[in-house]
Amino acid sequence: MSNISSSQIFTWIERYAAQIAEQKDYLTQLDAAIGDGDHGANMHRGLQAILVKKADLQNTDIGALLKGVAMTLISTVGGASGALYGTFFLQASTLAGGKTELSPREFGSLLEKGLAGIVLRGKAAVGDKTMIDALQPGIKAYKDSIESGETMEQALSKAVSAADVGLSSTTPLIARKGRASYLGERSAGHPDPGASSTVLLFRSAAETLC
Numbered sequence: 001m002s003n004i005s006s007s008q009i010f011t012w013i014e015r016y017a018a019q020i021a022e023q024k025d026y027l028t029q030l031d032a033a034i035g036d037g038d039h040g041a042n043m044h045r046g047l048q049a050i051l052v053k054k055a056d057l058q059n060t061d062i063g064a065l066l067k068g069v070a071m072t073l074i075s076t077v078g079g080a081s082g083a084l085y086g087t088f089f090l091q092a093s094t095l096a097g098g099k100t101e102l103s104p105r106e107f108g109s110l111l112e113k114g115l116a117g118i119v120l121r122g123k124a125a126v127g128d129k130t131m132i133d134a135l136q137p138g139i140k141a142y143k144d145s146i147e148s149g150e151t152m153e154q155a156l157s158k159a160v161s162a163a164d165v166g167l168s169s170t171t172p173l174i175a176r177k178g179r180a181s182y183l184g185e186r187s188a189g190h191p192d193p194g195a196s197s198t199v200l201l202f203r204s205a206a207e208t209l210c
């Protein structure tokens with residue numbers, strides 16, 4: 001199975017930026033229902049700031065690229081999602097120092113390391129109605145598929161589906177973390193904005209990494 005190159009990783013982020021730009025108003029609408037209505041704008045600002053650094057980020061190894069992505073998100077996104085997505089990419093970067101390509105299995109380890117960082121930082125678990133509800137099952141589906149010998153294309157397609165199911169599962173939940181938790185029972189009946197932006201992260205990976 002072919003490896004993932006650093007230029008593919010940048011293309012992934014670029015595609016994510018495009019999808020966030022496209023879904024910005026929708027994400028903001030989701031956040032308006034159970035938060036403060038800035039998730040789309042927050043993510044869009046962060047990803048556009050990454051695109052501005054394209055020339056620098058494209059000419060580095062995957063560790064430095066992901067670290068650049070992380071630091072830009074942390075410094076420009078604001079809101080909980082900036083710190084959390086930033087932590088995801090920062091933790092992932094620690095496994096990619098000096099590497100210019102990753103095997104599908106290594107990519108899975110990076111995703112897991114990133115998830116562990118978000119959990120450590122945000123203290124949320126599956127069922128708390130956060131991005132974790134899409135991220136955790138998406139990563140599990142990816143890893144299980146790669147472990148069973150399937151292709152990158154199959155693994156990422158399963159990850160998208162699992163993340164999507166995870167996103168839908170957030171709708172009836174009462175939020176236990178983040179701003180939405182202030183609403184208590186009134187948070188039920190709406191999908192989580194961060195879980196929605198996480199589905200796009202997998203979708204853009206499926207479109208660019210295989």
Ligand SMILES: Nc1ncnc2c1ncn2[C@@H]1O[C@H](COP(=O)(O)OP(=O)(O)O)[C@@H](O)[C@H]1O
Nearest residue numbers: 039079080081122124130131177178179193194
């Ligand atoms: N503790 C947490 N752990 C994981 N994800 C979280 C946590 N708190 C909030 N989130 C995610 O962040 C999203 C909100 O992001 P955003 O609106 O950009 O930030 P803020 O809530 O500060 O306005 C939520 O939909 C949720 O998915």
Ligand SMILES: [Mg+2]
Nearest residue numbers: 035036038039
């Ligand atoms: Mg918000």
